[in-house]
Amino acid sequence: MAYQYNVSSIHLLLFRMLFSLPFYIIILLLDNRKREVKVILKNKDYLWLFFFGFIGYYLASYFDFLGLQYIEASLERIILFVYPTLVLLINRLFFKEKVTKHQVWAILLTYIGVVLAFGSGSQVFDYTILLGGVLVFLSALTYASYLVGSGWLIPRFGVKTFTSYAMIVSTICVVIHYLLVDRTSIFIYPKEVYYLGFLMAIIATLIPSFLVSYAIQKIGASNFSILGSIGPFSTIVLAIIFLNESMSFWQFIGAIIVVVGVRIVVKKNKGNS
Template sequence: MQKSKQISIGIIVAVIGVVLFSAKAVMVKLAYKYDITSEHLLLFRMSFSLPFYFAIAIFNKPSNPEKIRKIDYLWIIFFGFVGYYLASYFDFLGLQYIKAGLERIILFVYPTLVIIISRIFLKDKITKQQLVAIIITYIGVVITFWQELQLETSNLILGGSLIFLSALTYATYLVGSGWLIPKFGVISFTSYAMIVSSLCIIFQYLAFDRGDLTSYSSEVYFLSILMAFFSTIIPSYLISYAIGKLGASNVAIIGSLGPISTIILAFFFLGESLSQIQIIGAAIVILGIYSVTKKSKERK
């Protein structure tokens, strides 16, 4: 009974985290209306978050320090760089070319990427059910994009490719966090990984940009602060907590709520809409992930 309660709490926490993360795409699109570059917007998002991650890391020590090896800290640096720096950077770049709703649909393939990466590096077995789910998922993505492919080929392919890279790097982070969280604990692992990511973004600005950061309108800074708190700090801990309770694969599957959440938010705040064929494509993607979810529950 206690285990069932923990699983239920983990699911609820994961759902809230997914919804908050999905709101990021809408805030990014709103900020782009004020002519801010993707690099500066990402810099603001992580710079406003960094002091909180530092403070939390200082007051929270790893939960199982005796299990931590020196190489584990190197893995945290790697996953902080890949999972939140590269994933966020690719995502912000891609959102310059495609709508927020479509961005979420492409990112929605990351649960299948988690399964593939787990098979390659952790030797987890991929079942026939999972292979079918992967095929269904990508068919859904193709259907979703088919109409726009004929309208904006160059921008759509570029934007879609960047978002797919974001999904791939985020999936890599999820797989890695699944076996590091038990050693460091949810709070310490998340804080360390996000500090690494934030420092990477700041280094990128100092090394390659150094443009003026004070000339943007007040709306940009306000949106960046909202993004930092509600679509970065809070959901990063929620997702890590859920991974600790449910495992990376199950949390990735719950990420299926992301596209639906973003589509609804984009409808209200951006005035975006999806065509019927895009809705059908999204439904097929959801069907593919649902089949993975069902199989995972059966194995549990």
């Protein structure tokens, strides 16, 4: 909705982060004041926190915002939805968690669905669409890495402290990016851009960031990522309602296959529990 006003990706990301920053600072200060038991944290814990804050809500968001300049939100969501399988793979590579046959089939189905959706019509020959798809995939990869790191660090920092620190780090990274790469004025847009930026800061950043962290604390990064199967359909519906986007037959089939792949993992996890 904001891109119709020709706002740049970095400006839109900057509005999103700056408008949410005061809330994170206040929550962090209140949480630290209420804490009775102080966890002993090492320097490397803060280094990892900085790293995951950098990739989680700076790189992942920036790649996604860039990608949305080249592809529609409905297709972006389908590609982004590979992140549950990426979480499984990252956990396997770095934490030696076993990947079952059901999960392998789910991963294969997920990527078949993405290829079908991505290659529908003449899009496969459009290098602009390919660029957008690669950028969104990088967003999925960095976000998956953040989820894995969250599951590891949240028990040490606590949900509120970890989330607030991570988002403050991300905001600092966005501001530095803006100062180094794009120093054009941020006060050149119609008021609707700032309204949308504020709504994104609260509804699409502040609230979900804490919900994500609490969910990871309760059920783990892998289960959280898998249970995000509502994502593609909710975005498609919202894009059709608010952006007047349409969805091709093959994109719909691709979305169905992606969700079926994820549901295989969900069903297997329920069986194991």
